[in-house]
Amino acid sequence: MISASPHPVIAISSLKPGMFVVAIISQRGDMEIAQTGRVNDERQIAALVTRGVLRVRVDLSRSKLAKASPPCTAEQPDSSSLSMTAPQGLRVPGEGRELKIRRLYQEARELQGKFIRQLKAGEPIDITSLATVAEEMVDTMFSHGDAMLCLARIRAKDAYLMEHSMNVAILLANFGRYLGLERSVLKELTLGGLLHDVGKIMTPDAVLNKPGKLTDEEFAIMREHVVHSHDILKATTGITPTMLEVAANHHERLDGSGYPRHLKGEQLSLYTRMSAIVDVYDAVTADRVYKQGMQPTQAFRILLKGAVTHFDEGLVTRFIKCMGVYPVGTLVLLSNQRLALVMQRNELAPLKPLVKVIYHATQRHYLEVHLLDLAKASVNETIESTVDPKDYGITLAHFI
Structure with missing residues (x-):
């Protein structure tokens, strides 16, 4: 049963072609919506079910239940349609x-x-x-x-x-x-x-x-x-x-x-x-x-x-x-020439945040992504400077 709210949360079993999905509310898997949009056909709903989605929030004002859009094809993409992707970067x-x-x-x-x-x-x-x-x-x-x-x-x-x-x-x-x-x-x-x-x-x-x-x-x-x-x-x-x-x-x-x-x-x-x-x-x-x-x-x-x-x-x-000295989301150069993304501040040791190592600055290639706590006694790396990700062609959104 869909509530009278303009943005109701519904079970995946109630999702119909033509509905405009705003967000996934609960799921068993790890799928994400890359962009919000309209569900075009039953195949997209089946894909959501397969990936463990349980409940979604829909925008009724932007839904077109009476006349669902035709299936999206590679030749005729629908810019408003729902797009799904697996998250990139490190699973933690x-x-x-x-x-x-x-x-x-x-x-x-x-x-x-x-x-x-x-x-x-x-x-x-x-x-x-x-x-x-x-x-x-x-x-x-x-x-x-x-x-x-x-x-x-x-x-x-x-x-x-x-x-x-x-x-x-x-x-x-x-x-x-x-x-x-x-x-x-x-x-x-x-x-x-x-x-x-x-x-x-x-x-x-x-x-x-x-x-x-x-x-x-x-x-x-x-x-x-x-x-x-x-x-x-x-x-x-x-x-x-x-x-x-x-x-x-x-x-x-x-x-x-x-x-x-x-x-x-x-x-x-x-x-x-x-x-x-x-x-x-x-x-x-x-x-x-x-x-x-x-x-x-x-x-x-x-x-x-x-x-x-x-x-x-x-x-x-x-x-x-x-x-913080190095705000969350800042790309930094480590003393071993690795580039890392600041993921979590350290209030007790502001110069030693938790970072995500992603790239080798001198060899110019991506690394196997891993978390590094600079505050740990066993870690020798330190931050040398902040770095502009555009200088290395890095898109931060892929690692956040």
Whole structure:
């Protein structure tokens, strides 16, 4: 029986051709959805059953039950159809939890996209499902924060708006947890992060995606997205003052040089100051169509340079401590010339995180993937520097 919810969870036996799958909720196997999409035929359902899938979440508004799409072929691919793949990289104990975290991330992305589509279409807006996911993200940050931060390193140049908002949400949850904020506040900050840039749907694509420096007139248009975000969210049921503050004030600066209201000093609350730091950190580390993203350590320098004038100096210091000397998802060069991905921080020994070794830097070839705890007494390797994965043609998403 399918519930009245727009995104019900159903048993695999109830899945029908034409239904749009948002996420796998439970399973016995280790299959993942590479991209959400519509189930085209019974063969795809059979494949899900074979791979141990038990329950899935579907989007009824995007399902086409009356007229299912024809089977997808190699000659005529369906870009909206469900795609399945086995996870890449290392299989480690507790990976079932990691799969659940991936699905949570995927579900949040899908609900984000639905919210934006509804806004563009002028349809009624309901943030209930997104609020539920935000609460789950906060809970997951407490139990598996490093895994969540790893996912925030997966980026695609053509999906910046949603990925930036997802990452701001994750980073706010992580930062707020580090600062000891109440979980109820963390949920509001997380949902505020997910929605903070929604006003960009009103920004012309020619300005939003311009491959170069904006003119003064174009920058004035770009700045308006904050006002649009405020207006959209203020008119949305369920939005709290904290969520509204994240959206409306994340471009304000301590010295009053920010926008849109040129707030300064004590006019900037803790949440505004946190949002400003997190927003800039993620923005400068992101690859865009027209620019290459910085490494986390470079982003820290940008924040430190702007401390006192633009950002709260004490909060910048605490944010860097929160993220760690080598943030999760950073590619590092080890003393034995191996490249490794930082998977888990070590608060007691920040220079010795848990890493995943993947590549030989001098011989230029991939290695058998394995985990290495740099804090163990038996391990002699140390980190020499951070590395840009693009310098070696490495796609981090394959190993996270």
